[in-house]
Amino acid sequence: MEVLPSVCPLDCPDTCSFDVTVDQGKVVKVRGSKANPVTRGVICNKVSRSYPDFVHGEGRIPHPMRRTGPKGSGRYERISWDEALAEIENQFSAIINEYGSEAILPLNYAGPHGMLAGGSMDMRFFHRLGATQLKRNPMCGGVKSTAYKATLGSAPAMQPEQIIHAKLIVVWGNNVTFSNLHLAPLIKEAKSHGAKLVVVDPKRIKIAEQADMFLGIQPGTDVVLAFAIAQELEAMGALDHDFIENHVLGADRFMEEARRYPLEEAAKICGLTPEEIKAFAKLYAESNPAAIAMGNGLERNRNGGNGVRAILALPAIAGKFGVRGGGVTGGSGNLFPKTSDKLTRPDLLPYNTRSLNILDVGRHLDEQDLEIPIKGVFIYNHNPVIVAPDQNQMKRALAREDIFIVGCDVVMTDSMAYADIILPAATHFEHDDIFGAYGQPYLQRAEAVIEPVGEALPNTEIFRRLAATFGFNEAPLQATDKELMDDALDGLSVKLNGVAPSEIPVGTAISMEREVGEVILFQNTYPATPSGKIELQSDMLEQQFKERDITYKELKSSYPLTIISPSSNKLITSTFGGLKSNDGAPTLEMHPEDAQRRGLSDGQRVRIFNELGEVFLNVEVTDAVRPGVLCSPKGSWFKTTDNNQTVSALAPTSKADLCEGACYNDARVEVEAA
């Protein structure tokens, strides 16, 4: 028995450091380690409870397989790696001969967050092949990061550890307890020094229990709330005119747009009272330093980008930047010297290769609406039938017999069941990788702690071998993991005093803030926008999305209720959903007024439906959700249903204002007794 260092590879802002207990070649226990100062030896329950079973349990794919039954039947036979790779080469080559290389599509998202497993040799392979490109960030994070980039450029903002200095913390669309766990003790520490806490969320989430103020907002209306606060700040004389003059572009237009929503009307749109908004504005004006910690929940609707921009406008017009603990948290990714082009090599791609939005893939496959149809799909790092919006269309898409599908995953997911060939992927416990973070500034490296399970291989080796099968023997396609790691953070070795990224000692965490010191916007860091100012008016957004000014759009629907599907505390999106411990279905949270109006009682089985699908769940009557809003978490597998439809079956493929991003929380539905 030994305890070895590792890192959490999941899609989570925290990127905890691990101590992994290994016994006879097996991962038997995963605990937090103190290597990462933000995560301080604590990890979440879902990970400590699930990982050993995820790695060694019955869901694990042990060897390559070929489909023997109809798509979706789950009937497979064992084949060798050589047979599997030869068959992929055969089928893909036949498709390329008939339709061209753009008829092949990698369908991958964010399963592993290690830089190598997340996107390195795989991308080199698809670039070299000339496959259709996939725009991934519309699925998550792209709306927020586009809004952030337009407003602050590539400047980092406050890192989480600094929040302890704040006197007011606003947790905005951010379910801290479930999806940003390590912010909770920092908030607690700030509170112990007298800080106030405000939570803005359609649901009274757990952290709201400790809040001094909770604003139960109607989803998609954050921009209007920010408008109302801006007007109140103005009325109070709390605008910082000097700061605006020197550092903010477009504040006048922002205030003009804000004034179109008088307090009463704004309150009505947001589902709040004018008094609540006034009280929040007053608290915000009077608290220094005041920090806003935004999550991703508020980006997933038609106004997501403008919501984020409008929230970023508040510290700008109120002059909250320039002090430790003031402003907004975020931009950690900007601290890492990631040169992803060197890692993924888009230069290998033929000029003008087309690119498709990940949210449209279901439609393109199902309706075959492209000039060059997609005939070969490679699914990896992704569970599309569970996580994509309009789930029923994605199922129809992957069920087509005329599309050849390769699936590659650690475990047998609902999406793998549609694959013609399945390849077994190794977990990060079985290979070396390097980890940046998107919610804190620490860089970490981890080495394998066990041998690959069964015949599993790391993503890098799978695509290296596939490249060789296609005869791609050039250096970039045969680079070793060590070479990839050094390419991933090209230039960093200089900052690390000559230590190459692949030589960073395991069990340590390197702060990317150490060059600049603690980041304080407008003290030692400035917006990296074209004007050098905080841009509330954006030429970049005008060009890309016709969104120069920050505005609000209404959503009209004949369905009266909004259903949101945020993070669950048991899964990371759908990861771990296959484990026995996650056999049970989530509930549908509904406000008592909505339940009563429909004659529904707590625990009753209900049908939730719209034009896209129908989902059956047991209702949980609770005033934690606001009237008109339902909540059921993302990520449950088909085994938790009777009809293979989960909450994603209700989510539209409509696009947010920025980045053509996902609108999961713009789902409108009706509910009736089942």
Ligand SMILES: Nc1nc2c(c(=O)[nH]1)N[C@H]1C(S)=C(S)[C@@H](COP(=O)(O)OP(=O)(O)OC[C@H]3O[C@@H](n4cnc5c(=O)[nH]c(N)nc54)[C@H](O)[C@@H]3O)O[C@H]1N2
């Ligand atoms: N336990 C757990 N942790 C996770 C994940 C997981 O699945 N489970 N997923 C990971 C991933 S991929 C991501 S992107 C992050 C996401 O984590 P978060 O940033 O927390 O995002 P969500 O869980 O989607 O939503 C956060 C909160 O936003 C609220 N919300 C929804 N719509 C709106 C709105 O219009 N306005 C406002 N103000 N609030 C709104 C929701 O009620 C929810 O409480 O978490 C990561 N961490």
Ligand SMILES: Nc1nc2c(c(=O)[nH]1)N[C@H]1C(S)=C(S)[C@@H](COP(=O)(O)OP(=O)(O)OC[C@H]3O[C@@H](n4cnc5c(=O)[nH]c(N)nc54)[C@H](O)[C@@H]3O)O[C@H]1N2
């Ligand atoms: N209804 C609804 N759906 C949503 C959202 C929502 O708010 N509502 N939010 C969305 C969000 S925030 C996100 S980020 C996306 C996430 O969507 P996905 O990135 O598809 O997330 P997961 O469901 O975790 O699936 C990742 C898969 O990668 C596999 N995997 C892990 N490591 C490896 C590896 O090294 N190699 C290979 N080959 N496979 C590996 C895992 O086993 C898992 O099956 O889902 C979105 N889906």
Ligand code: SF4
């Ligand atoms: S999922 Fe997040 S909180 Fe849980 S162990 Fe991984 S990084 Fe830490």
Ligand SMILES: [Mo]
């Ligand atoms: Mo996400």
